[in-house]
Amino acid sequence: MATVKIDGGDTTYDCGSEDTLLRAALRAGLQISYECNSGGCGCCKVRVLEGEVENLFPEAPALTERDLRKGFVLACQNKCASDGLVLKTRLETWNPKLLKPARFTATLAQKIEIASDLIEFVFSIEHDVDYLAGQFFMLNIPGVGERAYSNSSIATGSREIKFVIKRMPVGRGSNYLFTEAVIGDEFGCDGPYGHSYFRDDVKRDVVLVAGGSGLSPMLSILRYLSVNPSIARGVQFYYGAKALNELNEEYIREAAVGLGDRFSLSCGLSGSEEECGDWRGEKGFIHEVVDRNLQNYNDNEFYLCGPPPMTAAAQKHLMVERKVPFDQVHFDRFF
Ligand SMILES: Cc1cc2nc3c(=O)[nH]c(=O)nc-3n(C[C@H](O)[C@H](O)[C@H](O)COP(=O)(O)OP(=O)(O)OC[C@H]3O[C@@H](n4cnc5c(N)ncnc54)[C@H](O)[C@@H]3O)c2cc1C
Numbered sequence: 116m117a118t119v120k121i122d123g124g125d126t127t128y129d130c131g132s133e134d135t136l137l138r139a140a141l142r143a144g145l146q147i148s149y150e151c152n153s154g155g156c157g158c159c160k161v162r163v164l165e166g167e168v169e170n171l172f173p174e175a176p177a178l179t180e181r182d183l184r185k186g187f188v189l190a191c192q193n194k195c196a197s198d199g200l201v202l203k204t205r206l207e208t209w210n211p212k213l214l215k216p217a218r219f220t221a222t223l224a225q226k227i228e229i230a231s232d233l234i235e236f237v238f239s240i241e242h243d244v245d246y247l248a249g250q251f252f253m254l255n256i257p258g259v260g261e262r263a264y265s266n267s268s269i270a271t272g273s274r275e276i277k278f279v280i281k282r283m284p285v286g287r288g289s290n291y292l293f294t295e296a297v298i299g300d301e302f303g304c305d306g307p308y309g310h311s312y313f314r315d316d317v318k319r320d321v322v323l324v325a326g327g328s329g330l331s332p333m334l335s336i337l338r339y340l341s342v343n344p345s346i347a348r349g350v351q352f353y354y355g356a357k358a359l360n361e362l363n364e365e366y367i368r369e370a371a372v373g374l375g376d377r378f379s380l381s382c383g384l385s386g387s388e389e390e391c392g393d394w395r396g397e398k399g400f401i402h403e404v405v406d407r408n409l410q411n412y413n414d415n416e417f418y419l420c421g422p423p424p425m426t427a428a429a430q431k432h433l434m435v436e437r438k439v440p441f442d443q444v445h446f447d448r449f450f
Pocket residue numbers: 150151152153154155171172251260261262263264265266278279280281282283285286287288289290309328329331332447448449450
């Protein structure tokens with residue numbers, strides 16, 4: 116166990132050999148800024164003033180040559196490699212809603228095929244794990260390493276955790292889960308992480324916008340609201356896929372069954388005519404479907420999730436074109 120010091124005060128924290136600088140800080144209740152925990156966004160850049168670090172992912176796309184020359188590292192991809200490490204970073208105030216992440220074992224209990232290359236993986240866990248609807252976990256995949264997956268479960272102290280995962284064409288982690296993982300396999304899991312959780316203290320109605328595997332945290336929010344009718348919000352869900360065989364509207368509606376007529380679903384397909392088949396619904400990117408259908412933008416709280424180009428287009432549409440205040444838009448980008 117090494118001690119890490121934050122420059123400019125008395126703050127120190129312990130960093131075990133298992134942990135990155137970011138995760139050890141979060142376990143200690145210290146809020147280093149972060150978003151993806153996966154080396155993709157660059158939100159967790161910190162400067163190393165003294166001591167050594169070990170970089171676990173030197174090719175991480177979020178760090179440039181210039182950052183490296185200036186002594187920046189990604190807190191989510193570096194371990195402490197010497198005692199007396201001093202970091203320069205501005206700690207944010209800890210949000211009391213957020214739970215400190217912890218490691219646990221998750222046993223694969225079920226694989227439910229939702230659509231083409233889209234499976235919901237159900238894991239059982241021995242002890243209650245507390246997390247918020249929409250948060251994500253790091254799943255340790257044998258021979259591959261850790262990958263971030265957003266939960267699709269109801270949350271709140273449950274002994275079950277679910278993830279909707281998309282098989283990527285040459286993805287090492289997702290292909291392992293689709294083809295090699297079998298019922299009963301045990302996986303290391305770490306979490307919860309993420310700031311794009313459902314805000315149950317905000318009274319505004321809810322708009323969910325997702326593409327592809329961005330479905331996962333949206334199912335979590337829908338299931339959470341379905342079993343908690345006292346949190347009575349209207350929910351509009353805009354879901355985008357490329358091809359008709361990637362869509363399963365019935366599965367989404369089942370998750371929202373407790374919402375009754377407070378729920379509406381608009382799906383859009385963005386693929387070729389051949390991929391869309393006999394689809395008679397909306398066509399185009401999902402932010403375009405939102406644009407054509409949503410009224411009174413500012414009355415809603417927004418949750419966006421999916422690949423970076425999809426979330427970027429939706430953010431631009433909401434925040435720039437429709438002037439929705441930034442604090443009403445929450446998002447996770449799936450790097
Ligand atoms: C916050 C968040 C939530 C996500 N939630 C979901 C979800 O619910 N469902 C879903 O299907 N996908 C989700 N993803 C995407 C998921 O984490 C994987 O990127 C995706 O499954 C592809 O992984 P792969 O191993 O199949 O592909 P690969 O191409 O093998 O790996 C892709 C990703 O793995 C990471 N990676 C690659 N090499 C290394 C390395 N050496 N060290 C550390 N990291 C490395 C990088 O983040 C990279 O983007 C999420 C991503 C993020 C950031």
